Amino acid sequence: METMLKNRRALITGSNNGLGETIAKMLAKEGVAVIIHGRNEERANQVAEEIRLEGGNAQVVLGDLSTDNGAETVAKKSLEGGPIDILINNAGAYAHTGWMDTTPQNWLTTYNLNVVSYVRMIQLILPSMKKNGWGRIINIGGGLGTQPLAIQPHYSASLAARHNLSVSLARELSGTGITSNVVSPGAIINLQTEQWLKTQAPKHNWGSNFDEIEKNAVRELVPNDRGRFGRPEEIAAAVLYLVGPHSDYVSGAILRVDGGTVKSI
Structure with missing residues (x-):
């Protein structure tokens, strides 16, 4: 299947390791110029170099998306090389805590890291997409957003917020040539x-x-x-589909890649 993504530019947040790294490498193999983001300079440079050794195009941008200034720095440096066609919001964090040992401050911190950071990057990158009349925004969600457990209530709630804001954004982007969708992984092995x-x-x-x-x-x-x-490559493949031309009719969707973990219709 021809993805027709050559020479598109993509910013993948939290791509100096884990799922974000796998997504970046898969997009790079399709000819996408990828921007590797993280806070660990050594690791981010290593990922970018591995992509270049495979013939791909990669640059590194560092910054803390949990602050307005950090997000603005990441966006500014990313846009220096040209418009961003694809934004993959992947960065985030969670802790294995429950209802009674997750403080209100933990809730606020998690919401800022996992939701508001997505909002920051969308608002900063979206204008360049609108100018070009084309773009793809993929927010990484998760099954716990729709089928939560007793543990990690703050993390599950942040995933639900990611799903909700992505659908709202799709409605906002109607007629712009830009789509907003969610890839919702199940439990992934790494x-x-x-x-x-x-x-x-x-x-x-x-x-x-x-x-x-x-x-x-x-x-x-x-x-x-x-x-x-699941395997990271299976999640990355879903992202690859949603950023490509064959998903042009997909808008405000939540694509679950979870082996059937979430039981709903």
């Missing part, structure tokens, strides 16, 4: 998660090899129709 599962396996009798561990851990922690964790 190096840190894999290591944690291996350390927990003996305590829960999940098995000794990772195939066993994954299957049993999913059954207990995040039951889904596929019986496994």
